[in-house]
Amino acid sequence: MTPFATVVRYAIQESVRRRVFLVVLVLSASFVAVYTAGAAAIFGGLSDFDPGGGEHAAAGAGLLGFAMFVVLFLGTTLAIFLTIGTVRGDAERGLLQPLLVRPLGRTRLLAARLTAAAGMSSAYVVAFFLLLVVLTASVGQWVPDSLPGATLGLVGAVLVVCLLSLLGSTFLSSTANGIAVFMLFGAGLGGALLHQLAIGLDSSALKGVSELAGWLLPFMALYLSALGSLGPDIDTADILGGPSGLALVLWTLFYLGLLAVGARTIFLSRDL
Amino acid sequence: MRPVLECRGLSKHYGAKVALDSVDLSIGQGELVGLLGPNGAGKTTLVKSACGLLRPSAGSVTVYGQAAGSPAALSRIGYLAELFRFPGWLTAEEVIELHQGLTGSRAGEEERVALLGMVGLSDARRVKVDSMSKGMQQRLGVAQALVGTPHLLLLDEPASALDPAGRRAVRELLLSLKQRGISVLLNSHLLSEVELVCDRVVVLVNGRVVRSGRPAELVRPRGVEVETAAGPRLWEGATREHVPQIVAELVAAGEEVYGVRVLASTLEDVYLEAVGA
Numbered sequence: 001m002t003p004f005a006t007v008v009r010y011a012i013q014e015s016v017r018r019r020v021f022l023v024v025l026v027l028s029a030s031f032v033a034v035y036t037a038g039a040a041a042i043f044g045g046l047s048d049f050d051p052g053g054g055e056h057a058a059a060g061a062g063l064l065g066f067a068m069f070v071v072l073f074l075g076t077t078l079a080i081f082l083t084i085g086t087v088r089g090d091a092e093r094g095l096l097q098p099l100l101v102r103p104l105g106r107t108r109l110l111a112a113r114l115t116a117a118a119g120m121s122s123a124y125v126v127a128f129f130l131l132l133v134v135l136t137a138s139v140g141q142w143v144p145d146s147l148p149g150a151t152l153g154l155v156g157a158v159l160v161v162c163l164l165s166l167l168g169s170t171f172l173s174s175t176a177n178g179i180a181v182f183m184l185f186g187a188g189l190g191g192a193l194l195h196q197l198a199i200g201l202d203s204s205a206l207k208g209v210s211e212l213a214g215w216l217l218p219f220m221a222l223y224l225s226a227l228g229s230l231g232p233d234i235d236t237a238d239i240l241g242g243p244s245g246l247a248l249v250l251w252t253l254f255y256l257g258l259l260a261v262g263a264r265t266i267f268l269s270r271d272l
Numbered sequence: 273m274r275p276v277l278e279c280r281g282l283s284k285h286y287g288a289k290v291a292l293d294s295v296d297l298s299i300g301q302g303e304l305v306g307l308l309g310p311n312g313a314g315k316t317t318l319v320k321s322a323c324g325l326l327r328p329s330a331g332s333v334t335v336y337g338q339a340a341g342s343p344a345a346l347s348r349i350g351y352l353a354e355l356f357r358f359p360g361w362l363t364a365e366e367v368i369e370l371h372q373g374l375t376g377s378r379a380g381e382e383e384r385v386a387l388l389g390m391v392g393l394s395d396a397r398r399v400k401v402d403s404m405s406k407g408m409q410q411r412l413g414v415a416q417a418l419v420g421t422p423h424l425l426l427l428d429e430p431a432s433a434l435d436p437a438g439r440r441a442v443r444e445l446l447l448s449l450k451q452r453g454i455s456v457l458l459n460s461h462l463l464s465e466v467e468l469v470c471d472r473v474v475v476l477v478n479g480r481v482v483r484s485g486r487p488a489e490l491v492r493p494r495g496v497e498v499e500t501a502a503g504p505r506l507w508e509g510a511t512r513e514h515v516p517q518i519v520a521e522l523v524a525a526g527e528e529v530y531g532v533r534v535l536a537s538t539l540e541d542v543y544l545e546a547v548g549a
Contacts, residue, residue, distance in 0.1 A: 098351070100324075103376070272320075
């Protein structure tokens, strides 16, 4: 096994031993139970049992769209807790130094830790989301219009938060980083609310702020793009300003690269 | 011969605070060098600079001619930090296995058994770090530093949490490593340990090297004490070479001599004088 693979394996083992992993799994299982009951009640209450009909599509998209936010929230929670202490937190606890004084090097160590955290978070999001899709399909005979689009949107959103947290870990202590990243997550949601306010008040200033939030914190735009993949009639363009379509894909890739380079640069220059 | 570790004009500043100030130090093959100094003298900063954990503000640190912190340098060193922790959920053997993976060591179980045996943890192979005493963790730290057979060991207070038996074990281990040609930089507050095992001692005060040399060279003669019928008498500044003459003069003067002791300052005296205590 290569040193890189050794660190990935170690980080994955460490992840599943964390209490947050168990908490997220328990919350996920609880949500699945509630969701199943809710979906059965809603689909069972539809007057016209036509899987191709508009009522079914609205109910399916509404239910799954709501569930996707839970997937996003729990996925980001997992990603944050797997990365908040990667650099400064582990260095302060004396866990990092023994690993660093090895020929692996800082860049590969960071990349290995990111691979593990991003892999775990993405796997969780994909598994949880697909489980909910299967449940929706079996209870209500409705499936999203573009399953890959919705899945990729959610995974992309969680990856953005994962890298934000990793970057924060290079200069913030674990607690400060956790608070900061959750605040950024809240700011992303706030951006969408501001956009709604801006539309309601017809305020170009508020629109500008929400547009900026959409670009600076693209996980919300990715989540909305995932929602837009649920059905052809779902338009999420007016929920949040910021990038969409191909611009969103390109901006996300650039943004992820920027965060990774930033994290590496700070990590390389840090005294430990 | 190229030094194993070489610091040239090494300086490290934390803002206005000077942790290391133009330190020159080199360690040769198989040499065991003790690093002494009061708290805040810059010892840990020096060791961390040699590991590449800290970036020098000025000067250079090389390991076998390679910049400290480079993969080539790191592949040749073993390091035990002063404050370290291993994941509590790993067993002693898993910690060593993890570091084998990081160093690319292919020695497998044979190396793990040998290293844990070397530090007296043979019976604790499957004990989790969380269940270990501080002393056991310190021993595990020493074993971890030896994974992959390093050419240079950087040990920051390796015996600080050990009981007397543990200290003796580490001392014997250091001597055996020296015999195998492994160079060691030992940062320790335990002067007696340093005096017993080190070829050379470097005393740092306020980031500067204030004394350096072999322990025998650093200590100074304090005189000769002669036990006579009238009680002990001291010849200050006298050395071993003066003993026959002193004894002859006393006997000639009709004194009865019961014993003679050549007095020299200890490393502790040298250290306390160097740090101005």
